[in-house]
């Protein structure tokens with residue numbers, strides 16, 4: 001029997017076993033299925049697995065050689081096999097590997113941070129008050145998340161983000177900014193992304209001064225051809241995937257918003273998690289637990305969506321960030337050797353911040369026909385000065401996870417809660433650069449380990465190419481030049497052109 005079939009047989013065995021009864025039979029679960037790593041505490045006690053099912057999950061981790069796979073990642077092995085590359089984002093933030101290539105990459109990252117600090121010093125000495133960061137996907141979502149989470153009022157720079165090719169986005173971001181006091185950073189690993197180039201031109205023209213345009217790219221030639229002076233271009237490298245790049249110079253907006261010290265602290269928090277994942281035995285390894293739980297919910301219980309519910313306003317962009325990290329990494333149907341997978345991969349990730357979401361989609365979580373596993377994320381201490389609100393926030397967080405797990409019987413089917421809705425609770429001691437760095441690194445490693453279990457490549461994204469190619473072929477048609485081959489697109493083009501007049 002395959003490892004996945006074994007998991008499914010455990011799921012069948014547990015078919016009529018509720019989470020409440022698992023807790024009733026083993027009250028020690030609350031402790032035995034929880035882990036602390038640095039500023040993170042994780043409880044898996046409300047997942048719908050028992051000890052034999054967990055044995056099967058850890059056997060799968062053994063068979064897939066999770067520790068060996070983690071070493072390959074950290075040591076710069078060719079884990080991105082379809083593109084023949086390493087994925088050395090861990091070298092951007094610490095020294096989790098003694099391998100020569102990892103050390104060389106870490107040295108490049110340090111050099112880039114030194115240049116970044118120099119540019120920040122120069123900007124700090126100027127009249128610039130606002131920064132517009134232009135990028136999309138991995139060149140936007142990470143910096144946007146971290147700046148939104150950690151920027152403090154009164155910071156030296158206000159950082160704004162522009163990603164969408166929709167001109168309304170540029171109009172909104174630039175409204176109210178003074179071109180004389182604004183600088184722009186164009187972030188694009190390839191420097192060929194349509195959205196970033198179009199928005200970059202808008203912002204450059206609006207600034208009217210090339211001297212305040214900065215670039216971050218692995219393609220320095222293209223960035224220079226755009227008109228950015230080489231001294232204002234920070235490097236990226238092909239050994240860093242876009243969605244794993246916030247630790248590199250892609251984090252320039254983060255360093256501007258938070259200051260270099262807090263950017264370094266973010267990296268240190270991630271490095272601490274890297275060290276844990278590299279050295280902890282599977283049963284004591286937080287990323288292994290997180291990854292195996294995802295495999296259990298997807299492949300044993302067959303759950304096709306996953307919610308992420310941060311109970312902290314500052315983490316409201318985490319679901320957007322994780323959508324790219326998880327779904328662009330794991331949304332694959334071919335094994336590394338090209339063979340079809342035979343098992344399901346990534347569920348649909350979605351979510352939003354509590355408590356707002358309790359008043360929108362939680363009804364479906366509690367009583368809908370689809371069971372949705374959820375990662376709840378809470379912050380123990382808050383420095384917002386509103387202790388009553390924070391207690392209410394935490395009370396709601398605890399209440400929701402309990403209600404989802406335990407449910408409540410009723411003679412009235414409309415008022416009954418089935419319960420047995422699994423969740424993981426991740427608690428951060430406080431929201432700091434360190435703890436956020438650790439949290440993001442946890443998800444990165446969990447994603448990688450899931451890819452190892454499934455035998456897929458977490459570091460390519462060929463699935464996003466076809467639509468981009470079609471869009472560039474259709475551009476002339478929108479100017480009335482040429483048509484489209486597809487009859488539906490042809491009809492739609494005719495409709496659009498006729499209505500545009």
Ligand SMILES: O=P(O)(O)OC[C@H]1O[C@](O)(CO)[C@@H](O)[C@@H]1O
Nearest residue numbers: 137138139188189190193242464
């Ligand atoms: O940094 P670039 O090259 O502009 O790419 C932006 C994003 O586009 C993608 O290739 C696909 O959307 C992402 O993986 C990447 O982060």
